Amino acid sequence: MSLAITKINPAFTDVMPQEYLDLVADGPFGTNKSAKDLGLFKELIEDHPLCAGCNLAMAFRTLISSLPAPEDTVIVGSTGCNSLVFPQLAIHNVHSLFGNQNAVATGLKRGLKLRFPDKNKDVVVMAGDGATADIGFDMTLHSWIRGEKITTVMFDNELYANTGGQESGMTQFGTVRNMAPTGKKFQKIQVTEFAKLAGCVYVAKLSTANTAKIGQCLRNAVLVAREIGPTYIQIYTPCSTNLKIKPADSVALAKKRVKDDYAFEEYMTAEAEQLLVASGAIKPKKQKDQADKA
Amino acid sequence: MEAYQVLQGPEGYLPPAAAMHGITLGETGQALIEGRLVKKEEAVGHIAKKLLEATTPTFFPGPLLLWKTTSYALERGKLIREIAAEVNAKVIPMPDYRPKYPMINPEVEINPNHPNLTIWFNKIDVGVFIGVHCHQANLALKIIRGGTGCYTVALCAEEGHEEANTSLRETDNDTLRELLAAIKDLRKKGA
Numbered sequence: 001m002s003l004a005i006t007k008i009n010p011a012f013t014d015v016m017p018q019e020y021l022d023l024v025a026d027g028p029f030g031t032n033k034s035a036k037d038l039g040l041f042k043e044l045i046e047d048h049p050l051c052a053g054c055n056l057a058m059a060f061r062t063l064i065s066s067l068p069a070p071e072d073t074v075i076v077g078s079t080g081c082n083s084l085v086f087p088q089l090a091i092h093n094v095h096s097l098f099g100n101q102n103a104v105a106t107g108l109k110r111g112l113k114l115r116f117p118d119k120n121k122d123v124v125v126m127a128g129d130g131a132t133a134d135i136g137f138d139m140t141l142h143s144w145i146r147g148e149k150i151t152t153v154m155f156d157n158e159l160y161a162n163t164g165g166q167e168s169g170m171t172q173f174g175t176v177r178n179m180a181p182t183g184k185k186f187q188k189i190q191v192t193e194f195a196k197l198a199g200c201v202y203v204a205k206l207s208t209a210n211t212a213k214i215g216q217c218l219r220n221a222v223l224v225a226r227e228i229g230p231t232y233i234q235i236y237t238p239c240s241t242n243l244k245i246k247p248a249d250s251v252a253l254a255k256k257r258v259k260d261d262y263a264f265e266e267y268m269t270a271e272a273e274q275l276l277v278a279s280g281a282i283k284p285k286k287q288k289d290q291a292d293k294a
Numbered sequence: 295m296e297a298y299q300v301l302q303g304p305e306g307y308l309p310p311a312a313a314m315h316g317i318t319l320g321e322t323g324q325a326l327i328e329g330r331l332v333k334k335e336e337a338v339g340h341i342a343k344k345l346l347e348a349t350t351p352t353f354f355p356g357p358l359l360l361w362k363t364t365s366y367a368l369e370r371g372k373l374i375r376e377i378a379a380e381v382n383a384k385v386i387p388m389p390d391y392r393p394k395y396p397m398i399n400p401e402v403e404i405n406p407n408h409p410n411l412t413i414w415f416n417k418i419d420v421g422v423f424i425g426v427h428c429h430q431a432n433l434a435l436k437i438i439r440g441g442t443g444c445y446t447v448a449l450c451a452e453e454g455h456e457e458a459n460t461s462l463r464e465t466d467n468d469t470l471r472e473l474l475a476a477i478k479d480l481r482k483k484g485a
Binding site: 006007008009010011012015016017018020047087088089090 | 355359360361362367368371372374375385386387389390392393394397399402403
């Protein structure tokens with residue numbers, strides 16, 4: 001794909017809906033926009049049917065606005081609340097069968113590599129915890145073990161949100177949920193640890209309380225996946241509807257969980273770090289420590 | 295058994311797929327009029343007549359034509375606008391295939407997932423599709439045939455569409471020039 005595809009055929013400029021004129025004139029294509037520019041450009045997603053207070057929507061917006069090359073990116077989604085957002089998204093996206101997202105992404109990435117051998121084509125999987133860690137865990141894990149150069153993002157709301165709040169593998173031990181009236185009987189799956197063991201070269205775990213970091217982590221993950229291997233980001237996105245809390249309180253919950261058990265974690269291999277430092281995406285470790293102290 | 299005809303709708307919710315009734319796309323030089331294989335020239339004349347007889351003829355250019363990808367698309371865009379002006383037709387774009395439900399604005403756009411909304415809103419009686427990817431075109435054509443009374447025409451650059459009431463195949467710029475000439479000719483004859 002070239003940026004020519006984001007230019008309107010002059011024969012039809014007068015009949016194009018305003019949304020598309022705005023996307024071409026003020027959109028993020030070829031401009032290297034990021035989450036910190038939100039509000040200053042025409043976004044690729046502006047409407048969605050998700051609930052008030054949905055943290056997934058917040059994370060989704062930040063992620064989409066942080067893609068390093070939206071015109072050369074394909075997002076693969078799966079069944080879940082997030083799949084209700086994809087139809088409104090103004091870049092290429094594929095809805096896979098529930099759980100198949102990493103298998104679909106694998107085929108897509110390999111196909112794009114054959115079709116466009118000299119271009120970077122980013123494939124990013126965005127799915128919920130049910131699709132990533134339960135129903136599609138085999139697909140997820142095997143894509144990592146095979147070293148597929150794709151980025152996987154999990155929206156972890158710790159339950160099956162769009163079917164009414166049943167427990168998932170990511171639900172915390174002992175939590176009472178629909179279908180788990182006496183509390184969940186086993187531990188939350190440590191997907192970030194699985195990711196490291198399975199060969200992910202960049203892994204980040206954070207929550208919507210770290211909004212600024214979400215965009216940066218996605219950029220790091222996509223840049224590393226392009227060159228080295230699979231990357232994984234896990235974002236805690238509490239669901240106010242199923243947790244039965246006020247929409248306005250959902251971010252406070254995310255902040256509380258950061259203190260309790262969902263603190264920001266970032267792992268990268270030495271090779272990934274070298275790449276990110278060389279590309280200017282992150283500072284060298286020494287410099288970073290000094291900057292943090294200052 | 296009588297041969298199935300791909301007639302103007304509404305045929306009812308979920309009309310049968312024309313291909314399942316034995317409608318085939320024919321060979322180079324052929325076209326389809328209501329499921330019947332005819333010579334391309336006959337279909338071009340038929341489309342010209344339909345456009346001139348229509349109350350609200352409308353062209354629906356798709357993504358292959360709307361986005362500036364090739365010089366071929368630029369030339370084709372000009373030709374479509376020329377034909378549309380000649381028959382006083384509306385031009386309503388299909389910029390992409392997002393369902394956009396429930397936000398589709400039928401006044402200014404059409405999408406393959408809810409094409410009937412745009413047809414109903416604008417009271418379109420003849421709709422011409424061009425530059426739409428084939429799989430999406432067939433979807434839209436079938437929905438229109440099922441739920442509206444719009445006569446559909448597919449100007450396909452590939453092998454044509456059995457779901458359209460009239461379909462050309464391998465439509466290139468020369469074919470569009472032939473269509474323009476046929477319209478002008480019919481107009482001269484008082485159509």
